[in-house]
Amino acid sequence: MLEKVNRLNYLFDFYGTLLTEKQQRVMEMYYKDDLTLAEVAGHLNISRQAVHDILSRTVLALENWEKKLNLYASYLQRKEDGRRVLELLARRPLQEEDIDAIKEIVRRNMVEN
Numbered sequence: 001m002l003e004k005v006n007r008l009n010y011l012f013d014f015y016g017t018l019l020t021e022k023q024q025r026v027m028e029m030y031y032k033d034d035l036t037l038a039e040v041a042g043h044l045n046i047s048r049q050a051v052h053d054i055l056s057r058t059v060l061a062l063e064n065w066e067k068k069l070n071l072y073a074s075y076l077q078r079k080e081d082g083r084r085v086l087e088l089l090a091r092r093p094l095q096e097e098d099i100d101a102i103k104e105i106v107r108r109n110m111v112e113n
Contacts, residue, residue, distance in 0.1 A: 012062065023058045
């Protein structure tokens with residue numbers, strides 16, 4: 001469950017500006033402020049079912065944008081690549097294959113036009 005919440009928070013960080021103000025507000029209250037459906041409904045003066053429906057549609061929209069744009073997946077890959085480079089650089093002495101691996105990671109992460 002925590003992994004799902006973390007993923008949705010990242011997706012919200014990447015794509016949140018594409019949501020309506022109401023969707024943004026509901027996501028922030030439910031996922032970031034950790035309010036219950038009833039609490040969100042009370043703050044917004046809507047039903048719990050309406051909150052649930054907004055969340056469902058919003059999560060679907062976020063997942064659809066991620067399928068198309070892959071910002072979160074790219075972020076995770078860059079993070080892993082950075083970890084790997086640091087791991088390789090910590091080796092002493094650096095071997096030729098370590099340097100080649102670092103070069104490949106850097107090459108893969110460079111934006112070439």
